[in-house]
Amino acid sequence: MKKVTKICCIGAGYVGGPTMSVIASQCPEIKVTVVDINAERINQWNDSNLDNLPVYEPGLSEIVATTRGKNLFFSTEVDKAIDEAEIIFISVNTPTKTYGKGKGQAADLKFIELCARNIARVAKNDKIVVEKSTLPVRTASAIKSILDNTGNGVAFEILSNPEFLAEGTAIEDLLKADRVLIGGDETASGKEAKNTLSAIYEHWLPKERILQTNVWSSELSKLVANAFLAQRVSSINSISALCEKTDANVAEVSRAIGYDSRIGSKFLNSSVGFGGSCFQKDILNLVYIASSFGLQEVADYWEQVIIMNDYQKRRFAENIISTLYNTVSGKKIVFFGWAFKKDTNDTRESAAIYVADALLEERAEIVVYDPKVSEKQIYADLDYLNTRTPEENRRLLKVTKQPIEAIQDAHAIAILTEWDEFKNYDWSEIFKNMLKPAFVFDGRRLLDKESMTELGFNYYKIGES
Ligand SMILES: NC(=O)C1=CN([C@@H]2O[C@H](COP(=O)(O)OP(=O)(O)OC[C@H]3O[C@@H](n4cnc5c(N)ncnc54)[C@H](O)[C@@H]3O)[C@@H](O)[C@H]2O)C=CC1
Numbered sequence: 534m535k536k537v538t539k540i541c542c543i544g545a546g547y548v549g550g551p552t553m554s555v556i557a558s559q560c561p562e563i564k565v566t567v568v569d570i571n572a573e574r575i576n577q578w579n580d581s582n583l584d585n586l587p588v589y590e591p592g593l594s595e596i597v598a599t600t601r602g603k604n605l606f607f608s609t610e611v612d613k614a615i616d617e618a619e620i621i622f623i624s625v626n627t628p629t630k631t632y633g634k635g636k637g638q639a640a641d642l643k644f645i646e647l648c649a650r651n652i653a654r655v656a657k658n659d660k661i662v663v664e665k666s667t668l669p670v671r672t673a674s675a676i677k678s679i680l681d682n683t684g685n686g687v688a689f690e691i692l693s694n695p696e697f698l699a700e701g702t703a704i705e706d707l708l709k710a711d712r713v714l715i716g717g718d719e720t721a722s723g724k725e726a727k728n729t730l731s732a733i734y735e736h737w738l739p740k741e742r743i744l745q746t747n748v749w750s751s752e753l754s755k756l757v758a759n760a761f762l763a764q765r766v767s768s769i770n771s772i773s774a775l776c777e778k779t780d781a782n783v784a785e786v787s788r789a790i791g792y793d794s795r796i797g798s799k800f801l802n803s804s805v806g807f808g809g810s811c812f813q814k815d816i817l818n819l820v821y822i823a824s825s826f827g828l829q830e831v832a833d834y835w836e837q838v839i840i841m842n843d844y845q846k847r848r849f850a851e852n853i854i855s856t857l858y859n860t861v862s863g864k865k866i867v868f869f870g871w872a873f874k875k876d877t878n879d880t881r882e883s884a885a886i887y888v889a890d891a892l893l894e895e896r897a898e899i900v901v902y903d904p905k906v907s908e909k910q911i912y913a914d915l916d917y918l919n920t921r922t923p924e925e926n927r928r929l930l931k932v933t934k935q936p937i938e939a940i941q942d943a944h945a946i947a948i949l950t951e952w953d954e955f956k957n958y959d960w961s962e963i964f965k966n967m968l969k970p971a972f973v974f975d976g977r978r979l980l981d982k983e984s985m986t987e988l989g990f991n992y993y994k995i996g997e998s
């Protein structure tokens with residue numbers, strides 16, 4: 534087994550940054566260099582003010598503070614880092630294709646291919662190349678073909694090592710991972726490479742939690758894990774709609790079914806719909822792969838998870854409109870939260886974006902407060918949809934850092950992210966300052982219905998009539 538002294542990670546994003554920070558903190562003898570072509574992002578990772586790191590994760594800045602400049606480095610010198618490293622992680626983005634064959638479903642692998650070509654060009658000695666990005670099954674063979682055909686005659690072992698961290702809990706997920714998955718060839722050199730990578734994780738995780746498989750199982754397992762998780766959310770969200778019609782309470786239903794150890798209690802919180810950069814992208818990818826192999830029933834089965842999620846977001850927006858007497862035109866609606874979940878500044882595919890878009894189409898006047906998301910990001914998310922001009926988006930939607938002042942004369946508040954601070958607000962004071970009747974639409978089931986109703990609010994909670 535090779536002794537590893539230098540690691541490089543291509544891609545300093547939500548996965549590359551936290552993952553490598555934890556490896557650096559747990560393996561002080563290994564030099565970890567995280568590289569990215571985005572110089573602004575690298576500058577943020579190197580910012581002396583740790584509040585300016587490009588990724589917000591509880592516990593991350595503390596780890597960066599103790600490792601950065603010692604054995605953790607952030608740099609734009611991609612070639613140098615590749616050249617030095619014995620193991621190269623590829624952790625670049627793999628978004629859904631927006632053009633050509635597979636548009637709207639397949640994963641866009643152009644960034645992965647660029648990395649493979651870069652590694653092939655630079656590497657002058659044998660390397661282990663690790664797919665950390667989430668990739669369609671059989672991508673490793675494409676990477677291997679590029680490396681073997683364009684490289685300098687050195688040997689490459691390709692491993693699949695998908696990441697299972699969730700944003701907002703990334704550091705804890707990494708430190709206490711349920712499992713680490715390492716897929717690789719069954720050859721002697723493949724097994725050696727798997728053991729070499731395993732040894733890194735064994736610095737802090739028990740060996741029995743490190744699963745070794747063939748490379749295809751590993752690639753596919755990542756897509757399947759996300760599909761199963763998202764399916765649970767869509768399943769309970771479908772039931773939330775039924776609860777609202779039948780006087781059942783979705784929290785009671787979740788609890789009742791979750792006590793069955795075969796079902797389990799986690800990931801059964803009904804919400805305004807799942808967001809995040811991966812659930813939708815990875816399911817669409819699974820759908821595309823299944824239909825490429827002619828498995829249309831399989832593809833349709835998984836696509837339904839996305840259809841249900843879109844329905845949930847639409848349903849939430851439509852309920853706001855119909856409850857506010859079928860018109861929100863000119864009405865001030867304050868959004869509490871924009872991130873796709875609490876404890877992250879990530880907004881990719883956040884339900885808030887789609888709910889805002891639907892309400893803006895009806896000429897609502899929205900004011901958004903999120904404790905961690907910047908104004909620039911909120912407008913970028915809306916502009917990306919291309920529903921209306923950037924000027925119109927800025928005219929109809931305002932961003933504030935003063936949530937309590939924002940609710941002055943508001944018709945309604947919509948809770949889109951479950952930030953803890955919303956629970957501690959003085960809701961009786963908020964009630965006083967709103968127009969009456971004062972409406973709260975709780976898309977995260979954050980507040981207590983009885984006390985909100987007692988305060989005088991017209992309070993709607995997803996999954997309760
Ligand atoms: N965000 C998450 O929670 C999770 C993401 N994943 C997967 O991990 C992968 C990365 O995701 P994120 O970190 O969220 O993406 P991200 O978009 O935050 O970061 C990717 C980074 O790669 C850089 N990059 C792209 N091409 C490059 C190149 N040729 N050379 C150097 N840098 C390059 C980009 O500039 C960007 O900073 C994706 O495949 C995703 O599906 C997996 C588990 C969790």
Ligand SMILES: O=C(O)[C@H]1O[C@H](OP(=O)(O)OP(=O)(O)OC[C@H]2O[C@@H](n3ccc(=O)[nH]c3=O)[C@H](O)[C@@H]2O)[C@H](O)[C@@H](O)[C@@H]1O
Pocket residue numbers: 667696697698699700701759762766799800801802803804805806807808809810811812873874
């Ligand atoms: O591949 C990925 O990117 C990651 O995707 C998810 O992690 P993440 O999207 O960061 O966050 P989750 O906690 O899974 O939440 C996803 C969305 O589902 C929503 N959700 C989650 C759980 C639940 O019970 N109800 C619910 O509405 C969240 O609010 C959020 O919008 C998976 O949980 C990770 O294991 C995986 O590594």
